[in-house]
Amino acid sequence: MMERKALMRKIQDVEFALVELQLYLDTHPFDQKALMDFNCYSQQLLMLKQQYDMAYGPLLQYGFSPSPYPWKWLDSPWPWEEQF
């Protein structure tokens, strides 16, 4: 269980940087360094999310994360019930 939280924290860290860079890029569409970092973190996030999906069930709705049998969407804690 500790491991799931640690992985979740890592996803939160990387995705937060991506939120920041996304907003920055909206007003700086020609900034190459920001774009490079964005693409690099986006690769990292993809890998972390795949790892999470496989071990603990889908992180995203509507088929962005596949589910093993049986339906795993309901297994992981709901965000408001999570104790960090």
Place this chain on the structure above:
Amino acid sequence: MMHTPYPGIYPIPFMPMYVMMARAYVPYQTYIQAYPLTEAIQKGTLFPELYQPYIEKDPHWKGEK
């Protein structure tokens, strides 16, 4: 309508070359450095120049409890 950013206005300077009355200007940020990722989320921003924390008042009373 397709509308790609109009490159003619970029790069946008830190502050406008010609400032006008009755206009508000925010300095334009340039991305130079970033906090390490765990520090960024903890601070609430990736950008050191935007980190402007609030110093709380001395609590003389507590509303709750």
Place this chain on the structure above:
Amino acid sequence: MWIYEKKLQYPVRVTCGPNPKLAQYLLTQYGGPDGELSAALRYLNQRYTIPTNEAKGLLTDIGTEELAHVEIITTMIYQLTKDATVEDYEAVDMGSFYAIRDKALFYSDSNGVPWTATYIQAHSDPITDLHEDMAAEQKARAVYEHLLNLTDDPGVKDALRFLREREVVHFQRFGEALRIVQEYIDAKKIY
């Protein structure tokens, strides 16, 4: 469309619950005038008439982030009240909250005033709308500072500091979007 991600944007830790009084204070950032719901709906609603592409992107992306902030606020409220007893509500003079809907949430401010669309505005004029957005970020920042002064729960403070700092960053971005609009106007590249 939107895709839900089963995760909080920021890890919320409530240090000492139950504390229904603090939950009541936080409620204004859920359904109050300068709350996260107001923010999300304001930005997502302005997207359709803002002329520049940069601002359309920003309103979409910040509007979406605000929905994640709604969830951070509700998580704190939920965790502060989930183990509260009827006596806990009575002890802090919140029997009326309990009487109306037990622990269920409601889009209102801390005093129970229901959310209303009049909290938000849109005028289609980009200068006007971006000033409204920048003002909204400042108002929300001030409210977070009031909330920081009202509590000493370290976990709640931690999340409030995060949310407050996001207002600072959003102000900067809306300010840059305003600069872009000013540059377009000055370049006589009228949208």
